[in-house]
Amino acid sequence: MKHLDHIGIAVADLEKAINTYKKLLESPCYKRETVEQQKVETAFFRAGESKIELLGATAPDSVIDKFVSKQGEGMHHVAFEVDDIYAEMKRLEEEGFTLLSEEPRPGADDKLVVFVHPKDNCGVLIELCQSTGK
Numbered sequence: 834m835k836h837l838d839h840i841g842i843a844v845a846d847l848e849k850a851i852n853t854y855k856k857l858l859e860s861p862c863y864k865r866e867t868v869e870q871q872k873v874e875t876a877f878f879r880a881g882e883s884k885i886e887l888l889g890a891t892a893p894d895s896v897i898d899k900f901v902s903k904q905g906e907g908m909h910h911v912a913f914e915v916d917d918i919y920a921e922m923k924r925l926e927e928e929g930f931t932l933l934s935e936e937p938r939p940g941a942d943d944k945l946v947v948f949v950h951p952k953d954n955c956g957v958l959i960e961l962c963q964s965t966g967k
């Protein structure tokens with residue numbers, strides 16, 4: 834059984850979006866973290882057992898900048914927490930899913946992450962994440 838770790842939302846103005854979601858959820862952003870390799874700054878809100886992850890671009894060639902420029906702000910990805918990301922990668926590759934990196938990469942919130950192309954998942958970008966245990 835996989836746990837829905839977070840929903841990623843791509844935004845044009847992270848500060849503005851943080852204020853919006855703070856009002857919406859009546860709860861503060863509990864963590865902000867920049868993931869240089871992904872050229873994103875993240876802001877996390879708790880939503881029950883799961884989280885909302887707001888994503889702002891930190892560079893014009895960020896995937897988030899490309900997404901927002903092309904499709905506007907909105908739902909970006911769904912992330913599931915897995916116990917063994919390497920085993921899941923192998924299983925999904927064998928099932929014919931397209932993984933977007935050969936190795937898991939450091940993500941936000943003390944996770945290792947890998948992404949599965951939206952074309953394989955009914956148009957939804959899927960992230961698998963495994964806690965690093967930090």
Ligand SMILES: CC[C@H](C(=O)O)C(=O)SCCNC(=O)CCNC(=O)[C@H](O)C(C)(C)COP(=O)(O)OP(=O)(O)OC[C@H]1O[C@@H](n2cnc3c(N)ncnc32)[C@H](O)[C@@H]1OP(=O)(O)O
Nearest residue numbers: 841868871873896909910933940941946948951956957958
């Ligand atoms: C890691 C930190 C943090 C964490 O949780 O720890 C994050 O979550 S970081 C999140 C940002 N990083 C990523 O998203 C990395 C994985 N993403 C990618 O590699 C690309 O964004 C990719 C491959 C999904 C799309 O890149 P591409 O250059 O191919 O963009 P296009 O605009 O040409 O899109 C091609 C095709 O895919 C559709 N698309 C793009 N993004 C999404 C999306 N987020 N959800 C659903 N569909 C998406 C786009 O509409 C195009 O469709 P088409 O029918 O061909 O027009």
Ligand SMILES: [Co+2]
Nearest residue numbers: 841886912960
């Ligand atoms: Co994410």
